[in-house]
Amino acid sequence: MAVKILKDKCKGCTKCIKSCPFSAIIMANNIADIGSSCTGCGVCVKVCPFGAIEKKKKKKKKLI
Numbered sequence: 001m002a003v004k005i006l007k008d009k010c011k012g013c014t015k016c017i018k019s020c021p022f023s024a025i026i027m028a029n030n031i032a033d034i035g036s037s038c039t040g041c042g043v044c045v046k047v048c049p050f051g052a053i054e055k056k057k058k059k060k061k062k063l064i
């Protein structure tokens with residue numbers, strides 16, 4: 001996964017869940033959680049009204 005939920009900022013509004021094109025977000029204890037089908041597309045980062053989703057910086061790996 002390439003995004004993460006800032007759990008203390010998430011209000012459980014479920015907007016991100018509806019916005020994810022890959023249905024990668026689930027609710028756990030009224031807080032969003034990113035699942036393994038996340039592609040890192042970044043849609044949810046823009047959708048969250050509380051700024052609770054953050055894009056992780058990728059470390060560049062060399063592909064062999």
Ligand code: SF4
Pocket residue numbers: 003019020021022023024025034037038039040041042043044045
């Ligand atoms: S980055 Fe894209 S695929 Fe991943 S959880 Fe957000 S909307 Fe879904």
Ligand code: SF4
Pocket residue numbers: 005009010011012013014015016017031032047048049050051052053
């Ligand atoms: S859109 Fe933001 S505040 Fe709403 S459930 Fe998703 S992460 Fe939480």
